[in-house]
Amino acid sequence: MTPVTRQSAAISARGVTRAFRSGSQVVDVLHGVDLDIRAGELTYLIGESGSGKTTLVSILCGILWPTAGDVRVFGTDIYTLSDRELTDFRLRNIGFIFQQYNLLSSIDAASNAAVPLIAQGMRVVEARDQALAMLEKLNIADQAEKLPSQLSGGQQQRVAIARALVHAPKLIVCDEPTAALDATSGRRVMNLLREVAIQRDRACIIVTHDNRVFDLADRIVELEDGRIIDQGRQLSETD
Amino acid sequence: MIWIALRMLTGDRQKFYGLVFGVAFSTLLITQQLTIFANLLERGASGVYNVPDADVWVMDPATRTIEVAYPLPSTALDRVRSVPGILWAVPHLRATASVRTGAGNLEAVAIVGVDDSTLVGLPPRVAPGKVAALTSPGSVIIDDVGAGRMFGVGNPVIGQRFELNDQRAVIRGVTDSFPNFTNQVTLYTRYSEALSYVPGTRNRLTFILVKGDGAMTDQELAHRIAKISGLRARSSEQFADDAIEYILENTGIPMNFGITVGLGFIIGVAIVGLTFSLFIRDSIKQFGALKAMGVSNKAIRRMVTAQASMIGLIGYSLGLVGTALFVWGFSNSATFKGFYIPWQVPLISFSAVALILAATSRIALNRLMTTEPAAVFR
Numbered sequence: 001m002t003p004v005t006r007q008s009a010a011i012s013a014r015g016v017t018r019a020f021r022s023g024s025q026v027v028d029v030l031h032g033v034d035l036d037i038r039a040g041e042l043t044y045l046i047g048e049s050g051s052g053k054t055t056l057v058s059i060l061c062g063i064l065w066p067t068a069g070d071v072r073v074f075g076t077d078i079y080t081l082s083d084r085e086l087t088d089f090r091l092r093n094i095g096f097i098f099q100q101y102n103l104l105s106s107i108d109a110a111s112n113a114a115v116p117l118i119a120q121g122m123r124v125v126e127a128r129d130q131a132l133a134m135l136e137k138l139n140i141a142d143q144a145e146k147l148p149s150q151l152s153g154g155q156q157q158r159v160a161i162a163r164a165l166v167h168a169p170k171l172i173v174c175d176e177p178t179a180a181l182d183a184t185s186g187r188r189v190m191n192l193l194r195e196v197a198i199q200r201d202r203a204c205i206i207v208t209h210d211n212r213v214f215d216l217a218d219r220i221v222e223l224e225d226g227r228i229i230d231q232g233r234q235l236s237e238t239d
Numbered sequence: 240m241i242w243i244a245l246r247m248l249t250g251d252r253q254k255f256y257g258l259v260f261g262v263a264f265s266t267l268l269i270t271q272q273l274t275i276f277a278n279l280l281e282r283g284a285s286g287v288y289n290v291p292d293a294d295v296w297v298m299d300p301a302t303r304t305i306e307v308a309y310p311l312p313s314t315a316l317d318r319v320r321s322v323p324g325i326l327w328a329v330p331h332l333r334a335t336a337s338v339r340t341g342a343g344n345l346e347a348v349a350i351v352g353v354d355d356s357t358l359v360g361l362p363p364r365v366a367p368g369k370v371a372a373l374t375s376p377g378s379v380i381i382d383d384v385g386a387g388r389m390f391g392v393g394n395p396v397i398g399q400r401f402e403l404n405d406q407r408a409v410i411r412g413v414t415d416s417f418p419n420f421t422n423q424v425t426l427y428t429r430y431s432e433a434l435s436y437v438p439g440t441r442n443r444l445t446f447i448l449v450k451g452d453g454a455m456t457d458q459e460l461a462h463r464i465a466k467i468s469g470l471r472a473r474s475s476e477q478f479a480d481d482a483i484e485y486i487l488e489n490t491g492i493p494m495n496f497g498i499t500v501g502l503g504f505i506i507g508v509a510i511v512g513l514t515f516s517l518f519i520r521d522s523i524k525q526f527g528a529l530k531a532m533g534v535s536n537k538a539i540r541r542m543v544t545a546q547a548s549m550i551g552l553i554g555y556s557l558g559l560v561g562t563a564l565f566v567w568g569f570s571n572s573a574t575f576k577g578f579y580i581p582w583q584v585p586l587i588s589f590s591a592v593a594l595i596l597a598a599t600s601r602i603a604l605n606r607l608m609t610t611e612p613a614a615v616f617r
């Protein structure tokens with residue numbers, strides 16, 4: 001396998017630490033993480049509960065400031081940006097798939113999938129048209145006019161995936177997408193993500209500790225107690 | 240994002256209706272109470288409004304309002320008439336008397352003695368009797384609201400006879416006039432007639448009504464009359480204000496209405512504030528996701544402002560329509576005769592609603608601004 005270097009990496013973190021204050025104590029959750037992630041691959045971030053996966057992925061996608069260290073996303077040193085610039089950077093470059101989907105409950109599936117475009121200032125009608133095309137790709141165009149509450153969990157997740165992809169972001173992050181699903185559904189979602197999310201110029205990081213789907217990753221990064229212990233394992237080595 | 244914000248708001252039917260209801264109820268309470276208050280206050284000055292012909296009211300220096308009046312010596316009339324700049328000056332008598340109704344009850348009424356020859360002092364609209372009939376002895380004209388009170392609404396009034404301070408009187412006409420503050424029955428007679436109905440001291444002249452020749456403002460004329468005659472003189476406008484001020488200073492009415500209006504405000508704050516913060520609390524995950532996805536705080540602020548404005552506009556309009564319906568619905572009742580919504584009142588209730596919503600969305604926003612986008616992954 002080819003090692004990922006900082007030059008070839010789409011996402012690159014150096015010396016990332018993060019401390020949380022709990023009461024009078026300061027707890028270090030990440031201890032100087034160096035990490036490079038390539039575009040065009042599906043990268044898993046795995047590790048035991050509490051190892052810092054969510055913390056790390058939050059830092060990589062620009063929603064949590066590291067205590068120290070820097071993160072480059074497609075060449076942009078994101079934590080040198082101002083708050084406002086960083087927010088705008090996320091709006092244009094990052095696609096999120098949240099575990100609980102976090103769809104807006106009072107707008108229909110198409111509008112939900114269109115939110116990133118609407119937030120970028122696109123007119124609602126146009127944004128919905130584009131979202132509809134994305135729902136088509138995900139095979140749920142027929143549900144476009146239903147409210148989230150009228151959709152099954154799997155359908156909601158597809159809408160959430162459509163929303164993460166609709167604005168063609170450069171980085172897709174996803175925290176535990178299969179945690180609540182049975183083995184078959186979990187594999188189906190991962191396969192779907194491989195199908196629709198992977199692109200040559202896009203990085204895709206999925207946090208999971210679901211070993212049933214490890215074989216579907218291109219690369220697996222393992223975290224233990226806030227340190228990377230394995231960077232870039234391939235499928236054959238994980239089992 | 241505004242579109243999304245409004246959909247978020249209306250999507251939660253229950254809270255949306257609760258919010259609109261809260262604002263509407265608050266608006267209704269505040270607007271309606273202020274309307275009644277303003278109209279009641281104006282009734283304190285109805286005696287002045289009912290004589291639009293008079294530019295200046297002249298009175299004893301101790302007199303404060305129409306209801307709180309002391310007599311003038313009859314020589315006062317000549318003194319006033321000699322002031323330059325006056326077109327005419329006529330005597331005007333205000334007193335109370337008691338009437339024995341058909342049922343045998345005694346009731347206190349207000350007697351107004353109007354100028355014998357010109358009938359100045361009579362409200363401009365008298366129907367359906369003839370004003371001229373007032374010239375025959377023992378004739379009185381009754382105010383319409385008082386007529387309803389005394390004889391029952393809708394019953395014939397013209398030709399009714401009764402005893403006024405033990406003298407016979409017959410009703411020849413009914414005015415269409417502003418009811419007075421105390422809801423007292425008002426009887427208009429000629430000045431000379433009034434003197435006989437109201438026995439008492441030599442001095443029974445209470446006011447002198449003056450029309451200026453138009454060379455100066457009413458206030459300037461009043462000032463001149465006061466200076467030359469040594470009496471108190473007020474322009475109609477001033478005298479109406481005096482009456483309103485008197486009520487404000489000497490009754491518990493402002494306090495009572497103030498409490499109700501304050502309650503309306505507090506209820507608004509309570510219902511709207513609570514419901515809105517519930518709504519925000521329930522949508523905090525959704526707002527958090529939006530923030531993570533890159534929706535700026537500025538955009539969130541705009542969204543909440545749009546939500547608050549929508550609640551405000553709908554609720555306020557409903558409240559205002561409610562007040563208008565109330566005023567319209569009761570426009571035929573004697574109690575609310577002539578009621579209207581002064582333009583200041585909707586402005587005041589609008590400010591109150593704006594204040595309620597500004598405070599409420601402020602608190603909600605504080606919460607949203609401090610929500611960490613990273614919280615969505617937890």
Ligand SMILES: Nc1ncnc2c1ncn2[C@@H]1O[C@H](COP(=O)(O)OP(=O)(O)OP(=O)(O)O)[C@@H](O)[C@H]1O
Pocket residue numbers: 020021022029047048049050051052053054055056209
């Ligand atoms: N906001 C916070 N404040 C304080 N401590 C935190 C905070 N966020 C995370 N932590 C702590 O940091 C550590 C790592 O948390 P993190 O959520 O990154 O773990 P994780 O690997 O995602 O675990 P899981 O698999 O259970 O989701 C935990 O011990 C957690 O208690």
Ligand SMILES: [Mg+2]
Pocket residue numbers: 053054055175
């Ligand atoms: Mg986690």
